[in-house]
Amino acid sequence: MKFKSFLAKPFASYIHRQIKKGMLTALEDQENIFKDLLKTGSKTTFGEDHKLSEVKTYEDFKNAVPIRDYEQFKPYIEMVKAGKHNILWKGQPIYFAKTSGTTSGIKYIPISKESIDNHINTARNALLCFMAETGNTAFADGKLIFLSGSPELERIGNIPTGRLSGIVNHHVPSYLRSNQLPSYETNCIDEWETKLDKIVEETINQDMTLISGIPPWMQMYFDRISQVSGKKIKDIFPNLSVLVHGGVNFEPYKAKLFESVGKVLPTIETYPASEGFFAFQDSQNAEGLLLNTNSGIFFEFVPAGEIFDKNPTRISLKDVKVGENYAIIINNNAGLWGYNIGDTVRFVSTSPYRIVVTGRIKHFISAFGEHVIGEEVEYSLLKAAQEEGVHITEFTVAPMIKQDAGKSYHEWFVEFENAPANMAEFALKVDNNLRSKNIYYDDLITGNILKPLEIKPVHKNGFIEYMKSVGKLGGQNKVPRLSNDRKLVDELAKWTD
Structure with missing residues (x-):
């Protein structure tokens, strides 16, 4: 056994045990996060506008803080962009995640020094749970593709700004840097097909053991590298152990992807967004994704059919039901409050809390x-x-x-x-x-x-x-x-x- 995979085994077991414990305390953790958010949020401009210092219960909170989408939230973001402090969260964000909205154009989502761990550690935890459950740690010694947007950041209101995946690229742990592909220079290429060709060039002769990306990108990569080599993926990368995916439902792409690989591979599904890393697949044997109930996010849910109502039903985690379709609302330690991220989810379990993503509110x-x-x-x-x-x-x-x-x-x-x-x-x-x-x-x-x-x-x-x-x-x-x-x-x- 090689050095990294050897060290990964006890760490994976430890994190996996902690996550199992967290399954039993999800509601308590959500209550504690709610209180912590209010404590900090009450000292901000948003908190003063909504009298968060007077909020004692969840019912109080619902009366004080309306549900908003980005367009309705934008005036506060504009104040942050203008250089003002303590608007949504203490101080200023350490980053803006730049994302394209269907109706709002470019969106700037704040990431704070408190919330960045949610993005980094959840991705790590998904891999460690896989290691702990399957015993497969060997992929830690091979080359890993973490496809990202350009890690080059601009400044908006003196705040480093870029695509979330590009921001996260700066926080890849040092012990994985030597394993990571493609290179920083290649990730900085904007033109997609040029970038794809360069990724193929850099990876075709490497011992790739993990590939991460959205399924359509994986398929384009597999098609291009097979065209160049004339081989199936399993023959190009015989030690490829796992595919990590998120962003869209894997099922429509699965059959063709595995046909391109030449065999069925284990997969790990994740649910990241600029606003937070909400859930991840913690088990190969259970349906759905484990909701991230102890990572700086207080979750709310609205029955999907009511989301455009003037006064929709609005519930916390303790009142959700299996099988119902909900719009997901978040409050987090980057200063998003009553924020409608635009996704719908369905709970497949409440012990522990596992979800499947069912679509977009506007789709x-x-x-x-x-x-x-x-x-x-x-x-x-x-x-x-x-x-x-x-x-x-x-x-x-x-x-x-x-x-x-x-x-x-x-x-x-x-x-x-x-x-x-x-x-x-x-x-x-x-x-x-x-x-x-x-x-x-x-x-x-x-x-x-x-x-x-x-x-x-x-x-x-x-x-x-x-x-x-x-x-x-x-x-x-x-x-x-x-x-x-x-x-x-x-x-x-x-x-x-």
């Missing part, structure tokens, strides 16, 4: 009152694909509203690795699957208001070409699964027949 189709969410379309397509032996590369769905002749329907744009033998029969299977998952959609089909969905095949690499055309190829950029309008698919139609 749904309800053009006809059906409120179809991402989890439902992914299930519907993948179930049909598995039954038919079909592999899906990428897909998105939009409404086709007919105002003259004919009935409206959902139009699915799908890029197939191998197309079904009978597209009409395949589409009907997908439609029936969706009807079984969503009663509102089923009612619209049964009532003859909508006709069954139609599938429009996208040319090979059509989604890549589309993302390139809009300047969003690579990195952490993702194709929305669902839209309520046709802006995306009207552009994507260039890559269909």
